Amino acid sequence: MLIRLNQAQPYVLSLFRFVVGLLFAFHGAATLFGMFGGTEAETGAWPGWYAAVIQLVCGTLVALGLGTRAAAFLASGSMAYAYFKVHQPEAFLPLQNGGEPSAMFCWAFLLLVFTGPGAVALDRFFGSRNAASAAGSAARQDQAPAVSV
Structure with missing residues (x-):
C-alpha cells in the first residue's frame, strides 16, 4: 500500500500545486476586478493592489506549473509580508488576527519552492523540450571535428 x-x-x-495556485489567483482577481x-x-x-497583482500572476503561474519555484517564492514572501505587516500587529496568533489564510498560503508556497511542480506541469513540458534540444546540440558538437587554433 505504501x-x-x-x-x-x-x-x-x-x-496540490494546481489548487493552491488557483485559490491564490482567485484572491488576486477578486481584489483587482471585484470578481x-x-x-x-x-x-x-x-x-x-500590488499584492493582488502578485496573487493573480503568481497564482496563475503556480497553477499552470510554469516557473513554479520562482513564482512560489515570490508568493510566499508576499504572504509573509502580509502576515507580519498587516495581521500580526493586531494579535499574536493567526486565529486571533485573521491571518490564517496568509500563513497557510505562505507555508504552502514555501513547500512548493522546495518540492517543485510535481509530475504534471508546463515546466516539465518545456523542460523536456529544452533538455532534448540541448542533448541534440551536444550530440552534434561531439560529432563535429575539433578545430585548433
Missing part, C-alpha cells in the same frame, strides 16, 4: 502511495506522490503534488464577491482595490494603492 509503495502505491509513493508512486502517486508526484501527481498529488501537482494537484467572486470581492471589492475592487484602487489601482496602484499600496499594498493591496
Whole structure:
C-alpha cells in the first residue's frame, strides 16, 4: 500500500500545486476586478493592489506549473509580508488576527519552492523540450571535428 502511495506522490503534488495556485489567483482577481464577491482595490494603492497583482500572476503561474519555484517564492514572501505587516500587529496568533489564510498560503508556497511542480506541469513540458534540444546540440558538437587554433 505504501509503495502505491509513493508512486502517486508526484501527481498529488501537482494537484496540490494546481489548487493552491488557483485559490491564490482567485484572491488576486477578486481584489483587482471585484470578481467572486470581492471589492475592487484602487489601482496602484499600496499594498493591496500590488499584492493582488502578485496573487493573480503568481497564482496563475503556480497553477499552470510554469516557473513554479520562482513564482512560489515570490508568493510566499508576499504572504509573509502580509502576515507580519498587516495581521500580526493586531494579535499574536493567526486565529486571533485573521491571518490564517496568509500563513497557510505562505507555508504552502514555501513547500512548493522546495518540492517543485510535481509530475504534471508546463515546466516539465518545456523542460523536456529544452533538455532534448540541448542533448541534440551536444550530440552534434561531439560529432563535429575539433578545430585548433
